[in-house]
Amino acid sequence: MGELTSLLEGGRAEEALPDKKPLYSEAEARAEAERCLYCTDAPCIQACPTEIDIPTFIKKIASGNVRGSARTILEQNLLGYSCSRVCPVEELCAGSCVYVGWGREPIAIGRLQRFATETVLAEPTKSPGLRALYTPKPKIGKRVACIGGGPASLAFAGYLALEGVDAVVLEKRAIAGGLNATGIAPYKLHAAEAVREVEWVLDLGIELRRNVSVGEGGVRGAQLLTEYDAVFVGVGLGEDSRLGVPGEDGPGVIGAVDWIERMKLDPKTDKPRGRVVVVGGGNTAIDVARECAQLGAQDVVMVYRRTRDAMSGYAHELAAARKEGVRLLEQAVPVEVIRRQGALVAVRLARTEGGRPVPGTEWELACDQIIVAIGQSKLRAIAGELPGVELDAKGCVVADAATGQTGNPRVFAGGDCVNGGKEVVNAVADGRNAARHLIAQWKGSSNG
């Protein structure tokens, strides 16, 4: 067990939720791999934000070349292990499998990717982690700093470390890994597994500085630009957005990202009890609802202000939630939190039209907990720390789509702080692309 993993205390609520898609045995993996048709110009590759050569890694599993399979995955996606477990494959690679159109079960790409990466990287008898496959190149005398220790930064730092760059990751929390560690539904990935992957990446020679924030009262951006050749901004998103209704402040009402983090990391957090209302229609809302249902909440109701067609949450996730007993209340919005002697007793809801509450339609829904999953704020302050870095109207960092380069040529950015909140695999793609661009730039300038 690595140093980071040892920071995780036992008795966390998430530990009660078992893995819904366990690691394939070798026999299972080979049998599934044999089903792959080895398409030409495969749609699954096109659907993968990191363009992993999926048919090739699957054929390598079938042939028994599992190390080669892991190499094929990791060369495109250094966090291929966590992505294999958290990617919405139904919407990406597997969803585009030609078997789908044929009315047959698509290849279980996520599970095969997990088999290859976990089998090789977690191999107990050999040097574990990425060192099982890679040896970083000799140092080239360049230094980079990454702000935030999530998937985008880790991909950026990892790919550069392999090229002989000194990388430092500054993480404001005590634990690194970003949302992989703090925010993934436990039945997909537990914190300990996410942190284990962080250790594999750090093991390439990356320095992690924990409990370090960048900005006022912490390390200043100007200082980073002085000390490092390049800076990567992978800060993710900020606090949960609030409902903005009377009665919201007080016990029983909590933001979704905050709740998930406590459920995953804090052993002192109680499991949800009684009737839970989850507000929102995105994947975070569905995750929270499923987690509450699985952790034994008496009743879980999702409240969404529009109809289900407009939900940003994936249909397959909603279907799974409903199987687990989650109810969906469409076209409703909280207008007040009702308390008795300070304690939460109900939420007052109103019917909506076009997403807006219709006066006179209010009713009360008794509940014991309200979890608010209506988005997260943007960490706007980071722009002020780094001259040249700009934010768009929504507060997202402006960066080149292909290279991640910001208005400051030495500052790159990627992940949720740029895209406003997408998948882990999108963050990895951003970090990797920025790293590749930077290396090409440095090699170009030294050659020329």
Next chain:
Amino acid sequence: MADLSIDFAGIRSPNPFWLASAPPTNTGEQVMRAFDAGWGGAVWKTLGDPIMNVSSRFGAVDLGTYKMMGLNNIELISDRPLDVNLKEIYEVKKRYPKHALIASLMTETREDWRVLIKKAEDAGADGLELNFGCPHGMCERGMGSCVGQEPKLITEITSWAKEFAKTPVLIKLTPNTGDIVEVGLAAVAGGCDGLSLINTIKSIVGIDLDRMVALPRVGDASTNGGYCGPAVKPIALHLVAALARERGITVPISGIGGISNWRDAAEFIALGSTSVQVCTAVMHHGYRIVEDMIEGLNEFLDARGMKSVEQLRRAAIRSYREWGELDLGYKIVAQIDPKTCIGCQVCVTACNDGAHQCIFVGDEEKQRPPHAHTHGNAKPPQPFPVGLIAGERLPWIDEPECVGCNLCQLVCPVPGCITMKEVEGEAPHETWNDRTRDGRTKLPGGIHD
């Protein structure tokens, strides 16, 4: 219902499905269960002088998740006492008088053959099959394929057997020979009443790469075995057909080699087999497979309006020609069904790398490779088809360049999606032999034509 019964050189059988001499016919208990399941005949596991077997004995080739596409064995002839086998043959024949029970035999001297044949016939065997085919173990002792590879020995031992035997004598041939016709004629010259083929093909089925020992492994060593199962069927079909076409082969043939279902059996019969023998498929799935074989063959014969299995025999022989007799003017091209194509494009890569570079994707004109026979760019079909499932991933065929090789159809995972369409060729009906007869041995359609 068609008549499935056969008369093989005087050996009568309720259907053409026999178990080959192998582990499934090792004991009386097994053979009786097989007859109960529906098998028409059985060739008993080879009788001979006492032998000892090794552990392990079998190795296999799997294809993807399909197990035992090919099976390799190093087991020898029966390791049970001869008198026990003979007693069981007697018992089986007594209880199943209408089934064909054939004793496979293997021994060395003329006197040994005389004694063995007498014992087998006294036990009630309907016929004898002389094992001149086993390519492992026994051949090192001068028997099995060691005999089957020597035409003179075949003729000589066959004639001994004919001298001693009262029942029909079948010779089981080895495919491990340069010319099957030569050895088949040698057996006929010895007076045999029928031929069985093929026995197994000399083989090494694989290597245990951790131990660096071939498979199947016997301790720290291995040896070559005999290969059988679905993988050998095409080789067996060819050798059966080669004998069936030969005028000098005047005796019935029992076809063997990878037969797993009624369709395989029908193919062997269509190429001249009177009975067929099955081993690997039964070792894999049991005696029960014969139920489908009987029913399937019946349905097939009924659908073709054939009254008996005899009418099927040799039905595909007439169309089996030398290459030089094939029509050079015949032309087919591939067609991809836009309704069922799933857009995997496996055919695209197969054609591009493994065939004639004439399958493309996308609605723009494509540059043909420099070696193409047709001038100019390949033109996509108009109106450009969009696949029902494949959408814009639907490939298209550059028909002028398509040579009709079938590869795309063979690799396509969707049954019936790619078909081969006959097109009016510009070339007349003409064979290579026609051309050589006319003194025109230049390339058809080539630059010298």
